[in-house]
Amino acid sequence: MTATHQPNLDLLLDYAAGSLDEGLSLFVASHLALCPESRRTVAKAEAVGGALFEDIAPEPMDTDSLDRLLARLDKPAESTADADEKIKPQTSDTNTDVPAPLRHYLNSPLESLSWRRLGPGVQQVDVLPPKNDRRVSLLKIAPGVAVPEHGHHGPERTLILRGSYRDARGEFKRGDVADLDVSVEHQPIAGTEEACICLVVTDAPVKLKGFWGRLLQPFIRY
Amino acid sequence: MIAYGAQTFESEPMGWPKSNVFRPTWLRLMSVSTPTLKEPLTQPEEMTIHLQAVAISQDKTAFAALFSYYGPRLKAYMRSLGANDGTAEELAQEAMLSVWRKAHQFNAEKASAGTWIFTIARNLRIDVLRKERRPEIDPNDPALVPDSDPEPDIQASMEQQRVLLHKAIHELPEDQALVLKKSFFEDKSHAVIASELNIPLGTVKSRLRLAFNRVRSHIGDQL
Numbered sequence: 001m002t003a004t005h006q007p008n009l010d011l012l013l014d015y016a017a018g019s020l021d022e023g024l025s026l027f028v029a030s031h032l033a034l035c036p037e038s039r040r041t042v043a044k045a046e047a048v049g050g051a052l053f054e055d056i057a058p059e060p061m062d063t064d065s066l067d068r069l070l071a072r073l074d075k076p077a078e079s080t081a082d083a084d085e086k087i088k089p090q091t092s093d094t095n096t097d098v099p100a101p102l103r104h105y106l107n108s109p110l111e112s113l114s115w116r117r118l119g120p121g122v123q124q125v126d127v128l129p130p131k132n133d134r135r136v137s138l139l140k141i142a143p144g145v146a147v148p149e150h151g152h153h154g155p156e157r158t159l160i161l162r163g164s165y166r167d168a169r170g171e172f173k174r175g176d177v178a179d180l181d182v183s184v185e186h187q188p189i190a191g192t193e194e195a196c197i198c199l200v201v202t203d204a205p206v207k208l209k210g211f212w213g214r215l216l217q218p219f220i221r222y
Numbered sequence: 223m224i225a226y227g228a229q230t231f232e233s234e235p236m237g238w239p240k241s242n243v244f245r246p247t248w249l250r251l252m253s254v255s256t257p258t259l260k261e262p263l264t265q266p267e268e269m270t271i272h273l274q275a276v277a278i279s280q281d282k283t284a285f286a287a288l289f290s291y292y293g294p295r296l297k298a299y300m301r302s303l304g305a306n307d308g309t310a311e312e313l314a315q316e317a318m319l320s321v322w323r324k325a326h327q328f329n330a331e332k333a334s335a336g337t338w339i340f341t342i343a344r345n346l347r348i349d350v351l352r353k354e355r356r357p358e359i360d361p362n363d364p365a366l367v368p369d370s371d372p373e374p375d376i377q378a379s380m381e382q383q384r385v386l387l388h389k390a391i392h393e394l395p396e397d398q399a400l401v402l403k404k405s406f407f408e409d410k411s412h413a414v415i416a417s418e419l420n421i422p423l424g425t426v427k428s429r430l431r432l433a434f435n436r437v438r439s440h441i442g443d444q445l
Contacts, residue, residue, distance in 0.1 A: 062311055
């Protein structure tokens with residue numbers, strides 16, 4: 001099973017270049033774990049970066065630079081090399097279906113995260129603390145439930161982790177990405193087989209429509 | 223010493239006819255017993271060999287060669303991202319230290335030395351200059367969906383791909399090459415690039431896509 005909906009090429013290129021912030025990097029890395037095709041695209045973009053890097057006009061280094069470095073080679077790695085250890089999952093035996101990049105940010109199994117109810121059948125939990133208008137969160141939609149129709153003040157990117165949903169653009173399954181810009185309004189409906197859990201990154205509050213939407217808008221930022 | 227696909231030494235030496243029938247035995251034997259004459263290794267190719275030597279036997283002479291080639295490029299990369307001279311020097315050193323320590327992770331079938339070192343430098347500057355984490359895939363992740371596509375039968379060598387890639391980048395129209403370089407080397411959002419170049423945001427995005435797709439079409443699906 002492979003993803004059929006990939007993110008916009010810009011997002012993959014920016015990931016390869018290193019210009020995405022932590023939230024979007026987390027989003028792309030989680031998608032990459034589930035999508036070999038996007039992995040190949042990123043590998044090519046990195047090769048482009050490598051070629052540009054080979055071509056860069058060199059800047060001379062200090063004369064004693066190499067000697068200073070050679071003196072450090074045999075010393076054991078300090079904390080820097082262990083930096084990865086700090087973000088090792090505390091839940092290594094659980095959430096095995098959650099891609100590793102995201103798993104490292106969760107401190108308990110998906111089921112027991114502190115989900116917050118957003119509306120009928122819709123729950124949310126933040127993955128990173130909200131910063132400015134950037135929000136990185138998990139959304140859980142109960143089987144068969146329709147999320148209120150909404151538009152966006154800014155881009156909204158959704159990665160399906162479990163279950164599926166359908167909107168006017170088709171069916172989205174595990175690994176798929178819906179990369180929506182400001183102009184798009186949609187009303188996703190979760191598949192009936194199980195709850196749909198997705199990773200959602202937004203840059204601005206959503207615009208809710210309809211009765212439920214107007215009712216919920218004052219309370220919701222997702 | 224740019225030698226894009228140079229074929230000069232690949233052809234038969236001394237103008238002998240191609241067919242073996244007309245060649246004296248001593249020449250046939252020679253062409254079997256000695257390796258075919260090839261163009262000298264390109265510098266990036268040499269670097270890949272040095273990097274493998276560091277990986278296999280912690281070869282410090284090979285490391286010094288890597289340092290003299292990539293150190294100044296790493297420093298230039300860090301400068302282009304806004305680091306001052308002192309910081310760029312330190313970051314170039316740190317990146318080379320990571321090269322030493324992580325050399326065993328290098329796989330010459332997956333990337334050239336230049337590409338691999340570029341990714342190390344990129345991750346280092348996100349860590350140090352931006353003080354952010356950079357989530358990456360974990361090859362041992364049980365959730366990882368493996369690549370099911372079979373490997374292509376005839377795979378161009380990494381060096382051939384590198385040469386093609388280089389050529390494709392050099393042939394890009396100037397406006398596309400510029401946004402590509404800015405996006406890789408200046409840590410600027412597309413919006414900032416747009417305002418610097420005084421062009422609409424959509425134009426930045428489309429130039430970037432055009433540039434990448436054009437380069438990608440040159441290297442095919444093998445990378």
